[in-house]
Amino acid sequence: MRVAIQGTRGAFSEAAARLRWPELDLVACRDVTDVAAAVRDGRADGGCLPIENSLVGSVTPTYDLLHEAFGDGTLHLSAEVLLPVHHAIMARPGATLAGIKRVLSHPVALGQCRIWLSKHLPDVELVSAWDTAGSAEIVGRGQDDSQAAIGPALAAGYYGLSLLEERIEDDPTNQTRFLTFTREPSPDSNTDLPKKTSLIVWLDHRPGMLAAVLQAFASRGINLTALQSRPERSAPWTYRFYVDVEGTPADPRLAEALESIEALAARIVILGSYLAWVGEGSVANAPQPAAPNHRPKPDMPLFDRRQRPEGTIITIGKIEVGGDRPLIIAGPCSVESEEMLLETADAVASAGADMLRGGAFKPRTSPYDFQGLGVKGLKFLAEARERTGLPVVTEVMSWEEVPVVGRYADVLQIGARNMQNFALLRAAGRSGMPILLKRGAGATIEEWLHAAEYVLAHGNPNVMLCERGIRTFERATRHTLDLNAVALVRERTHLPVIADPSHAAGMRSIVLPLTLASLAAGAHGVIVEVHPDPDHAMSDGPQSLDLAAFAELAGRIRGHAPQPA
Ligand code: PEP
Numbered sequence: 001m002r003v004a005i006q007g008t009r010g011a012f013s014e015a016a017a018r019l020r021w022p023e024l025d026l027v028a029c030r031d032v033t034d035v036a037a038a039v040r041d042g043r044a045d046g047g048c049l050p051i052e053n054s055l056v057g058s059v060t061p062t063y064d065l066l067h068e069a070f071g072d073g074t075l076h077l078s079a080e081v082l083l084p085v086h087h088a089i090m091a092r093p094g095a096t097l098a099g100i101k102r103v104l105s106h107p108v109a110l111g112q113c114r115i116w117l118s119k120h121l122p123d124v125e126l127v128s129a130w131d132t133a134g135s136a137e138i139v140g141r142g143q144d145d146s147q148a149a150i151g152p153a154l155a156a157g158y159y160g161l162s163l164l165e166e167r168i169e170d171d172p173t174n175q176t177r178f179l180t181f182t183r184e185p186s187p188d189s190n191t192d193l194p195k196k197t198s199l200i201v202w203l204d205h206r207p208g209m210l211a212a213v214l215q216a217f218a219s220r221g222i223n224l225t226a227l228q229s230r231p232e233r234s235a236p237w238t239y240r241f242y243v244d245v246e247g248t249p250a251d252p253r254l255a256e257a258l259e260s261i262e263a264l265a266a267r268i269v270i271l272g273s274y275l276a277w278v279g280e281g282s283v284a285n286a287p288q289p290a291a292p293n294h295r296p297k298p299d300m301p302l303f304d305r306r307q308r309p310e311g312t313i314i315t316i317g318k319i320e321v322g323g324d325r326p327l328i329i330a331g332p333c334s335v336e337s338e339e340m341l342l343e344t345a346d347a348v349a350s351a352g353a354d355m356l357r358g359g360a361f362k363p364r365t366s367p368y369d370f371q372g373l374g375v376k377g378l379k380f381l382a383e384a385r386e387r388t389g390l391p392v393v394t395e396v397m398s399w400e401e402v403p404v405v406g407r408y409a410d411v412l413q414i415g416a417r418n419m420q421n422f423a424l425l426r427a428a429g430r431s432g433m434p435i436l437l438k439r440g441a442g443a444t445i446e447e448w449l450h451a452a453e454y455v456l457a458h459g460n461p462n463v464m465l466c467e468r469g470i471r472t473f474e475r476a477t478r479h480t481l482d483l484n485a486v487a488l489v490r491e492r493t494h495l496p497v498i499a500d501p502s503h504a505a506g507m508r509s510i511v512l513p514l515t516l517a518s519l520a521a522g523a524h525g526v527i528v529e530v531h532p533d534p535d536h537a538m539s540d541g542p543q544s545l546d547l548a549a550f551a552e553l554a555g556r557i558r559g560h561a562p563q564p565a
Pocket residue numbers: 333359363414415416417438468500503
């Protein structure tokens with residue numbers, strides 16, 4: 001195997017190439033363009049190019065070559081290689097550090113040893129050479145004892161130099177990522193080993209274009225491992241974006257994402273797929289389970305009781321949901337301020353609640369109503385959890401917000417209005433977090449269970465169903481708490497079932513009896529709205545219990561006298 005590298009014998013590129021092809025014959029090339037050309041015109045069978053260093057970042061000449069080298073499909077990316085990079089400073093035998101006036105190396109190597117150089121050789125002239133081992137060669141050929149080279153220790157031996165000091169890089173974790181490639185397609189391309197795909201995207205200057213491209217990956221659970229922009233030379237202030245993702249287009253999710261990016265972007269070029277590095281330093285993730293629409297339908301739905309006759313228990317911190325002890329989730333409809341949340345949290349905690357609820361992102365019928373405090377509200381919830389120890393349930397309204405809400409919440413609530421937001425259900429599934437799935441006000445039990453199936457089928461078994469009242473002809477109450485549904489889903493599924501008497505009633509006076517009825521019908525717990533001053537609540541005041549009424553309710557559930565609020 002003849003392998004082209006940039007640089008001479010002893011270069012880091014040679015060491016990297018040998019990790020892939022131990023028996024290679026070296027074809028030394030002057031620059032990265034020549035490496036690609038050597039493979040293309042048959043002087044070499046494969047090549048190895050540095051693409052990124054962990055200390056100084058991208059190797060831009062390689063990036064700028066990628067389109068030309070791999071855009072037309074003649075050359076095939078085969079594998080990435082991570083090489084630990086340790087630098088040594090070397091000079092002619094007899095030379096001393098004190099006598100060094102000039103240091104030669106590749107500019108990237110000089111950059112990686114900045115700290116050592118400024119400490120030990122602050123006044124020397126730094127000279128950029130075309131490669132590290134090449135600078136060792138120059139020093140070795142010359143007669144000048146005031147010259148030194150920085151490069152791989154191994155190069156000193158090749159060029160008759162002595163090591164003045166080893167491991168002078170700024171950071172011992174220093175490593176470089178290389179891409180190897182061949183003219184013939186790689187025989188490894190069919191294995192099940194983890195792979196990556198690299199592509200280039202050109203975007204029009206319109207708001208959100210880059211976000212939309214990245215979302216095409218994010219929404220399908222595809223991990224992005226690198227993103228680099230480079231200027232588009234003949235079109236000032238436009239850019240090309242280099243993207244690396246895990247997987248190959250043989251995964252239907254990546255194929256779909258690429259199709260959607262093709263529709264969005266001004267242009268896309270797939271550079272190729274190659275083996276991801278799995279040795280030391282690897283950042284490759286375990287492959288995701290196949291998406292449900294691409295795997296066979298199970299014989300019976302995942303929610304079906306027969307899948308788990310003993311029932312599912314979901315553990316959230318110290319709490320178990322789905323067992324015999326009724327779960328009490330309490331808190332305000334909306335997080336209105338830090339003070340009111342902490343006051344409510346303290347009160348519900350001491351009255352016996354197991355978990356704190358509170359909306360930070362609120363689904364409101366009118367766009368002019370209070371929409372919630374957003375991330376600020378999430379932070380107040382996390383603070384309340386710190387203080388009381390109660391895990392937090394809060395609503396997430398869109399799939400894009402799953403990561404941010406998930407960062408603060410213990411349980412993600414999917415609200416009634418979003419019960420069939422399938423993108424959100426898929427993202428909730430991928431999150432793996434406990435999900436409280438409320439039933440849509442107009443959803444049948446069948447639709448509700450299939451919404452739960454979306455989460456389960458995306459690999460997340462932690463789903464709690466929440467009956468919160470359905471819309472009937474009756475107008476005297478806000479909704480009608482469907483106790484048939486509570487009893488029936490207990491029978492039909494193994495998932496924990498929670499009732500929300502507050503939203504079902506819309507009025508606080510019947511929340512207690514509906515709570516007791518729900519538990520009697522088989523609910524594993526209830527979620528109730530509580531506010532220190534319900535008449536002045538910013539949302540759902542009429543159905544919110546005050547602190548004393550909640551203490552009474554909690555006492556009735558726990559079968560003891562109310563604790564003082
Ligand atoms: C809520 O819990 O405050 C809420 C908006 O609930 P639902 O989605 O059931 O209306």
